[in-house]
Each structure stands twice: as structure tokens, then as C-alpha cells.
Amino acid sequence: MSRQPSAELVQLFQPVEEGLDAMRACLEEQLVESSHAVADMTGHVSRFRGKQLRAALVLLSAKACGTYTAEHPQVAAVVEMIHLATLVHDDILDGAEVRRRVACVNQRWDNQVAVLLGDFLYARAFALSTTLSSRLCSRLLAETTRTLCVGEIEQSSRRYDFDVERETLESIATAKTASLYAAACELGARYPGGPVELGDTMAAFGRELGLAFQLVDDCLDLVGDTKVVGKSTGTDVADGKVTLPVWFTYQASSDEVRAAIRDAYTQPGVEDRAAALKAAVDVGPGVEAALARAKGLLVDAQGRLADLPESPARASLEEITRFVLRRSF
Amino acid sequence: MSRQPSAELVQLFQPVEEGLDAMRACLEEQLVESSHAVADMTGHVSRFRGKQLRAALVLLSAKACGTYTAEHPQVAAVVEMIHLATLVHDDILDGAEVRRRVACVNQRWDNQVAVLLGDFLYARAFALSTTLSSRLCSRLLAETTRTLCVGEIEQSSRRYDFDVERETLESIATAKTASLYAAACELGARYPGGPVELGDTMAAFGRELGLAFQLVDDCLDLVGDTKVVGKSTGTDVADGKVTLPVWFTYQASSDEVRAAIRDAYTQPGVEDRAAALKAAVDVGPGVEAALARAKGLLVDAQGRLADLPESPARASLEEITRFVLRRSF
Numbered sequence: 001m002s003r004q005p006s007a008e009l010v011q012l013f014q015p016v017e018e019g020l021d022a023m024r025a026c027l028e029e030q031l032v033e034s035s036h037a038v039a040d041m042t043g044h045v046s047r048f049r050g051k052q053l054r055a056a057l058v059l060l061s062a063k064a065c066g067t068y069t070a071e072h073p074q075v076a077a078v079v080e081m082i083h084l085a086t087l088v089h090d091d092i093l094d095g096a097e098v099r100r101r102v103a104c105v106n107q108r109w110d111n112q113v114a115v116l117l118g119d120f121l122y123a124r125a126f127a128l129s130t131t132l133s134s135r136l137c138s139r140l141l142a143e144t145t146r147t148l149c150v151g152e153i154e155q156s157s158r159r160y161d162f163d164v165e166r167e168t169l170e171s172i173a174t175a176k177t178a179s180l181y182a183a184a185c186e187l188g189a190r191y192p193g194g195p196v197e198l199g200d201t202m203a204a205f206g207r208e209l210g211l212a213f214q215l216v217d218d219c220l221d222l223v224g225d226t227k228v229v230g231k232s233t234g235t236d237v238a239d240g241k242v243t244l245p246v247w248f249t250y251q252a253s254s255d256e257v258r259a260a261i262r263d264a265y266t267q268p269g270v271e272d273r274a275a276a277l278k279a280a281v282d283v284g285p286g287v288e289a290a291l292a293r294a295k296g297l298l299v300d301a302q303g304r305l306a307d308l309p310e311s312p313a314r315a316s317l318e319e320i321t322r323f324v325l326r327r328s329f
Numbered sequence: 330m331s332r333q334p335s336a337e338l339v340q341l342f343q344p345v346e347e348g349l350d351a352m353r354a355c356l357e358e359q360l361v362e363s364s365h366a367v368a369d370m371t372g373h374v375s376r377f378r379g380k381q382l383r384a385a386l387v388l389l390s391a392k393a394c395g396t397y398t399a400e401h402p403q404v405a406a407v408v409e410m411i412h413l414a415t416l417v418h419d420d421i422l423d424g425a426e427v428r429r430r431v432a433c434v435n436q437r438w439d440n441q442v443a444v445l446l447g448d449f450l451y452a453r454a455f456a457l458s459t460t461l462s463s464r465l466c467s468r469l470l471a472e473t474t475r476t477l478c479v480g481e482i483e484q485s486s487r488r489y490d491f492d493v494e495r496e497t498l499e500s501i502a503t504a505k506t507a508s509l510y511a512a513a514c515e516l517g518a519r520y521p522g523g524p525v526e527l528g529d530t531m532a533a534f535g536r537e538l539g540l541a542f543q544l545v546d547d548c549l550d551l552v553g554d555t556k557v558v559g560k561s562t563g564t565d566v567a568d569g570k571v572t573l574p575v576w577f578t579y580q581a582s583s584d585e586v587r588a589a590i591r592d593a594y595t596q597p598g599v600e601d602r603a604a605a606l607k608a609a610v611d612v613g614p615g616v617e618a619a620l621a622r623a624k625g626l627l628v629d630a631q632g633r634l635a636d637l638p639e640s641p642a643r644a645s646l647e648e649i650t651r652f653v654l655r656r657s658f
Contacts, residue, residue, distance in 0.1 A: 033479065035479050035482065035483055036486075037482050037483050037485070037486035037487075038479055038482050038483075040486075041482070089444050089445075089448060111440065112485055113482065113485055115418050115444055115447075116418075116478050116481045116482045116485065117478075117482070118444075118448075119418060119447075119448075119451070119474070119477075119478045120475060120478035120479065120482065122448070122451055122452075122474075123451075123471055123472075123474035123475035123477075123478055124475055126455050126467070126471035126474070127468070127471035127472050127474075127475055129471075130464055130467045130468040130471050131468075135459055135464060135467075138455070138459045138464075138467055139456070139459040139460075142452055142455035142456035142458075142459050143452075143456050145448070145451075145452035145455070145456075146449060146452035146453055146456055148448075148452075149445050149446075149448045149449035149452055150362065150364050150367055150449065152445045153364065153366050153367050153370065153442065153445045153446070153449065154364055154366050154367075156366070156441060156442055156445065157365075157366035157369075158366075
């Protein structure tokens, strides 16, 4: 059980420390904007910094595959900016009240401006990608951004749907979260234009890692402590999202308990829906089942690295798969 | 006075009819998405179709400059999709109740989904641009999208600011509206990589045309009839936006009337703020001044075409500058 994941990650990111510094410098430069109104907001966003895990995955994948170039930190910055854009727009989506213990953009400003700031970050990311020597980054990330949006839209359309199939839930989570991890690892391995096979292998690694990460996130949202997790919890239930731990719980429940679960999600006047859900049913086994699925994915992910030569970067990638399960539990 | 601008525009678009058909086919194809949830929304968006003026400007500029290629309809589709994305996100911004007499996306769905649909359209546009043979389209439009966002953010930060300078108001309108017109005309003239000078000239044409268009829009929002204009009016005042016709009105007013103008914008409980404003002051002279400014810009825009060889496309571009002033007055 670790309460300092960031200190642990700093250690894991050590093989690409220099590249991450260059990535951060690039990010800062991109967020500077002559407009005062924009500078005020982007200054705020830079405090959203977070784990920068996706950027690190670009760099670690490149190092582990022996394909690292001087442009990789910029590629990593593009990936990170797209992630930042999704975070800013997610704040509108989830109504989350706390994210990384910093007031959300849509609390300091209104929804309008949060929409625009997210758009600005997307545009900045694409503009940066078009200055790179190869078009691979623009192509892959434009496609991935589309996938992210489709995943979010699908998720939104499946709210309050307890009869959804497990495969559908996983493919939504893959689209809305894992696809950016996959793109980060693929770009690390292939940019500016390396072999497709190596890219596919690393994309699979990223996809499995990212899906596992999302499943753990879903569990943390359901049973985690806001102070430990560092962002609001219980938001998925409040937003009507049927996540995998809830899905497992629902599947294993009697008709009577199922009705109580649906009530927790939908009955008017319930203030803390996650608490109501946990009062209606023991979510423990469902959480365990979701974590077991995450564990299986992480074992698969580790297997993807088998053919890479041993290196500090490869060791870090392996360790990150283990870190996913440790974080905040 | 014309109440059928679209019939008039069809006539003006005649020199590029074939290209517009190809653009529309490309747009339809881009909006098709295997996801049912997305298809439902994009089906709705395709009814937002509107004038497709920006797409036509790409094609007419290319024809008028003699630089038309088989890829221009796709370039036009990218421009049109970016415009669609801004419309979808604008509906969140403006709270407009009617746009082109079709229910807004954020009325049929909620704000969350409107954010995602706009993001999807941006991503789709960038993804399409990365499949073109030249990177010019991606580069110019990523940069332009950034400018559009900065313009909107600046405008948002200047709400209720009656002491803003006229130059600032115009540079905001240029960023948030005219920059996409400029990019459309520049891409028409230069794509895939024609002379910079010709691109600059056509960009200036587009910028002046677009700014004039915005100023006329601002006047229509203030004094137009919802049924004629085809979208909600009075929204700028309701949203606290000080547009150029209001700015002229405010500048020419006594201290007492200025206070009444500010009250119309800010006093609690006022239901129809535009009506309150028009009850407090005659906005007619301010509207005339803004239209005079638009007229001046359109004369400048016409001058930009002087060195182009005579052609049906050039004649259409000239006629479009005249159309801007005629529309819906």
C-alpha cells in the first residue's frame, strides 16, 4: 500500500528523466500564449500536471525498443496535451469536484471557458504535431482522439444500462482510456516510421496497461478514499456509469438486490449514490473480480515485453504494470 | 432585402458546384461512424448544414487563382468540419435556443454530449487532413483552430467590458470568426504548396470578408428578427457580449444613457436584455456605424481580387462580398 505514488513513479521514470525534462519544457512553451485571458487559464492547467504517465510511456517505449530520437520529447508533449484536453473536458462531463486536489477549471471559470480551454489544448497539440518531421504523430493521434471521443460518447449512451455486455463495457473503456496509452507506446516504438510489428506489440502493451489502469480507476472511484485517491470518488455512480466492478456486482445479485442497485442509481433525492449502492449490496466481490481482470491484463502486458532486450527502460515498463495494481490500495 | 439567401448562394456557388458535391460526399462519409450512439448524433449534425460558405470559399479561391486540384474538395470538407465543431461548441457557449431552425445539439442531448460531439468533429477533421498529400492543410488549420479558441476565450474575458478599445473588439472578432475565412481562402489559393504571396492576398480577402460577416451578424443579433435570421437573436446582450454596434452606441451616449445600457446588460431579473437595451437607447446609429465599417472592409476585400484574371469564380467571390450586406436586412 503506497500513499506516495508520485515518488515511486519518479523512480520508475528515471531512465527517461532527461527526455521528460525536455517534454516539460516543450509543454510549458506550448502553454504560453500572448493573450492574458489564455495565459491565466493555461497557468492554471499546468497545475493539473499529474503523473505524466502517458508522456513517460512514449519515452520509455522508445528507449526500450532502441528507437529513441531527439523528437520523442515533443511527441510525448503532444500526447500529454491531448490528455490534458480530455481532463479539462472531463471535468465538464463528470462534474467532478476535486481533481488532483486543485479546483477544477469549470469551478474557477464557467463551463463555456472549460470547453474553450480544452479546444485550445487540442488545437495546440495538433499544431505542435504538424511541426514534427514525420506525419506519423499527427495521423496516429488524430485517429486516437477520435477514438477517445467515440468511447466517451458510447459510455454516455450506456448510462444506467445494467444489461450491457461485459465485452461492450471493456471496449468502451479501451476506447476512452486505453487507446491513448496504446498510441503513446506505439509512437514511442515507431516514430518517425519504424517497423509496424514492433509498433503493434507496444500498442498491445499500452492497450492492456491502459485498460487495467481504467479498471483500477473504476474500483478506486467506487471504494477509494477521496483524500488518498486525490480526486472525487463516487462520481461514476452519481453520473449513472455502470463500471466493471458494479457490473460484476449486479450480475452476481438476486433480482431483489438488482432492483436495489438500480434504485441507488436512479431514485430521486439520493444525495450520495455510491454510499446508497454500498448500503444496498457488498461491492467487495465485484471489486475483486474487476481487479482480477486487471491483473490478467497486466500479466498479458508484461508478456509483450518478452522479446525486447533487457534495459533499464524495459525494467521500468515492467514495474509500471505492477505499479498499476499498487496505486492507492 | 432577400429572405432566401440560400437560393442566392446556390447561384453564387455555381462555378464550384461539382467540387461542393464532392465536398458533401466526403463530409457524409466522415460523419458515418460504426457506433450507433455517434451515428445518431452526427445524423443530427448533418442537418446543421447551413450555408457551407467556408467550403465554397476554399473552392472558389482555388478556381479564381487557377490552383484547383482534385484534393481541394477534401480540404473544403476539413474546413467545414472545423466550422461544424465550433457551431456545436458554440451552442454550449451561447445558450442559443434556435440555430438554423433545428433544435440545438445541447437541447436534444446534454452539455456533456455536445462537448464530445464537437471534440469528435475536430478530431475527424484533423484525421482527414492528415490523409492529404500535403501537410499544409493540417498545419494551417491546427494553427487557425488555436486562433479561433483564443478569440472565443478573449471574448469571454471581455464580457460586460464597455471600456474595451475598438481595435481589441475587432481583433477578437477577427480571431474568432475571420481567421477561418482567411484560412479557407488561403488554402484554396495555396494548397498543396503554391506561392505565399497569392496565399497572403487571399487570406487578407477572407479576413476582411469574415470580419464584415461577423459585424453584420452582430447587427442582426441586435436588431434582426429571429424568423428571418434563422437563429436566436438578442443572445449577445444576454451573454454580456459588447459587440461593435453596441460599442458605437455606448461611445455616443451620455453618462446617464451609458448607465442605462450597463443596467440592461447586468441588472438582475431582466428577462429580455436586448429589448431592455433597445428601450434604453436608440441602437440605430450604432448599427449604422458598424455596417459602415463592414462596408469599408468589403470594399477592401474586393480590391484584393483586382489582380486575379476574370473568371466566373472571381465574379462569385466579388458577389459574395456584396451578398454579406444584403443578407437578411
